[in-house]
Structures are given as C-alpha cells and as structure tokens.
Amino acid sequence: MKITILGNNSAIPAHGRNPSAQIAEIKDFLLLIDCGEGTQMQMIKYGIKRSKIRYILISHLHGDHYFGLIGLINSFGLLGRTDPLHIYCPELLPAIIQAQLDASSAQLPYELHFHTIADSGERRVLVEDAVCRITCFPVDHRIATHGFVITEKAKARKLDLEACRQYEIPQYFYKRLQAGEDYEQKDGTIVQNEWVTLPGLEDKVYAYCADTRHTLSFVEDVAAADLIYHESTYLDADADLAILRYHSTAVQAAELAQASGAKRLMLGHYSSRYKEIEAFEAEAKRVFPNTVASFEGMEVRV
Numbered sequence: 001m002k003i004t005i006l007g008n009n010s011a012i013p014a015h016g017r018n019p020s021a022q023i024a025e026i027k028d029f030l031l032l033i034d035c036g037e038g039t040q041m042q043m044i045k046y047g048i049k050r051s052k053i054r055y056i057l058i059s060h061l062h063g064d065h066y067f068g069l070i071g072l073i074n075s076f077g078l079l080g081r082t083d084p085l086h087i088y089c090p091e092l093l094p095a096i097i098q099a100q101l102d103a104s105s106a107q108l109p110y111e112l113h114f115h116t117i118a119d120s121g122e123r124r125v126l127v128e129d130a131v132c133r134i135t136c137f138p139v140d141h142r143i144a145t146h147g148f149v150i151t152e153k154a155k156a157r158k159l160d161l162e163a164c165r166q167y168e169i170p171q172y173f174y175k176r177l178q179a180g181e182d183y184e185q186k187d188g189t190i191v192q193n194e195w196v197t198l199p200g201l202e203d204k205v206y207a208y209c210a211d212t213r214h215t216l217s218f219v220e221d222v223a224a225a226d227l228i229y230h231e232s233t234y235l236d237a238d239a240d241l242a243i244l245r246y247h248s249t250a251v252q253a254a255e256l257a258q259a260s261g262a263k264r265l266m267l268g269h270y271s272s273r274y275k276e277i278e279a280f281e282a283e284a285k286r287v288f289p290n291t292v293a294s295f296e297g298m299e300v301r302v
C-alpha cells in the first residue's frame with residue numbers, strides 16, 4: 001500500500017498548502033480519503049490517475065474535507081467514466097451532492113453509490129473484498145466525524161515447490177494451498193499445509209484519524225497499525241486552542257500513536273497560523289520518535 005499526501009493544511013489553503021486529501025494505492029486501484037478544495041489540481045500535479053479511484057471516504061462535512069468532491073464527481077462524468085463509484089460518507093452528503101447535480105442537470109455516465117455512516121457514530125466494516133478491508137470508527141470533533149482503518153490483506157502463502165513435488169501435489173491444487181488448505185492424498189494421508197508452503201507477507205494497516213480532539217477512545221480501533229495519520233493542527237504552545245476547537249497538538253498525536261502500539265506516525269492538518277512546519281515533527285518525536293511530518297506530494301509505503 002502506498003499513501004500519497006495531496007493536502008495537509010487545515011481549514012483554508014495557505015502557505016502553499018492545500019486542505020485535506022490523501023490517496024491510498026492498493027494493488028491496481030486507488031482510494032481517496034477526504035477531498036478538500038483543490039484536490040483535482042493536486043492529483044494532476046502529482047500524477048494521480050483519477051480513473052483508478054474506486055472508493056472515496058469522507059470523514060466529515062467541514063468544507064476542508066469535501067469541497068472538492070462535486071468537482072471531481074463532475075469531472076469523472078466529463079472524462080467518460082463508466083466504472084461505478086462508491087462514496088462512504090456522513091448522512092447529509094448524498095443530498096448535498098444531489099442538489100448540486102440537479103441544479104446543473106448533470107447526467108453522469110456512471111453509477112454513483114453513497115454508503116452513509118450514521119452521525120451517531122459507527123464502528124463497522126465498510127468494504128471487504130479479496131484485497132482490502134476498510135472500517136470506520138468515531139472520533140471526537142465538533143461535528144460527526146469518523147476515521148478509517150484501511151487494511152491491505154496479506155498475500156497468499158508462498159509455495160515450497162520442491163516440497164509440493166515431493167508430496168506429489170497436483171498443480172491444480174496450488175491455489176488452494178496458497179489459501180491455506182491441507183491436501184489429501186489418494187490413500188487418505190493428509191499433507192499439512194505448512195509442510196509445503198511458507199508464510200506470505202503480513203497484512204498492512206493504515207489508520208486515518210481525521211479531525212479530532214485528543215482522546216484515547218479509538219485507540220483499540222487503530223491498534224498496531226503500521227502507519228497512523230493523526231492530525232496535529234496546533235503546536236504545544238497552543239494546546240488550549242486545540243481543546244477549544246476540537247483539534248489536537250503534535251504531542252497529543254504522538255501520545256495516541258504511543259498508546260496504540262503503532263509502528264509509525266504521520267502528522268498533518270496544520271493550522272494556517274504556522275508558516276513553517278518543522279516544529280511539529282520535533283515536538284511529536286519527543287514522545288514518539290518514529291514520527292514524520294507530512295508534506296504535499298509525499299509518498300509513504302505502508
């Protein structure tokens with residue numbers, strides 16, 4: 001899985017930084033996480049193929065997380081998209097988008113499917129297919145907001161071809177061995193899976209914590225992620241503002257990462273009051289050394 005940061009500023013575009021948007025690349029498709037104003041231009045700038053976007057996740061309805069969405073939906077139509085598009089979002093979003101489409105008499109050449117997440121707060125699986133699983137969890141923000149955990153499923157077990165030949169396992173059964181099945185020989189002898197296969201790669205887990213005040217209420221949801229993205233709107237000196245405005249500081253993001261057992265932490269959603277962002281990483285690293293401050297265009301392998 002590869003994460004590309006398209007926007008990492010909070011509230012408004014400022015200092016050359018854009019509002020929230022990220023791309024997760026899994027196998028041959030893309031997943032867009034939040035879609036602030038300017039997201040399409042950022043996609044073009046960083047060579048993101050819009051046609052490959054299969055799922056869009058919208059964390060909440062503050063404009064800096066979805067004002068770019070109607071433009072993208074419209075562009076998909078103009079670009080002749082025919083693949084269905086699935087959007088996972090707050091309850092009100094379908095009506096907002098539909099009003100905009102109706103007002104311009106837009107006819108989309110593709111199916112647009114909304115899957116709403118209850119504003120009351122939900123923890124559930126949104127997507128489960130052969131290659132990935134996406135779940136949502138509520139966070140603590142001024143309006144209903146959810147974070148997302150994206151899991152790229154582990155590759156199948158690796159075949160030990162020499163052992164497979166030794167046990168005379170027919171090639172048609174190899175796919176089932178990779179899926180973890182045992183093989184029964186003609187005389188009824190069971191060839192145990194681990195005799196003829198080796199472990200595949202492990203699941204890769206990315207947790208996007210959206211906009212949130214500092215809380216450990218979702219620490220279990222993001223437990224042991226390979227990479228956590230946690231907002232750090234403010235520096236420690238402005239911790240009082242973080243509480244007041246339902247946001248977090250870099251240190252608080254680090255505390256969450258520490259408590260969850262995550263391997264790495266990525267910061268973002270910087271307040272426009274800060275022109276430079278170096279101090280965010282420095283403050284967080286005092287609590288959680290494996291921290292990186294995101295910048296736009298940054299690509300991170302999970």
Ligand SMILES: [Zn+2]
Nearest residue numbers: 010011064211
């Ligand atoms: Zn925001």
Ligand SMILES: [Zn+2]
Nearest residue numbers: 060062141211
């Ligand atoms: Zn917000």
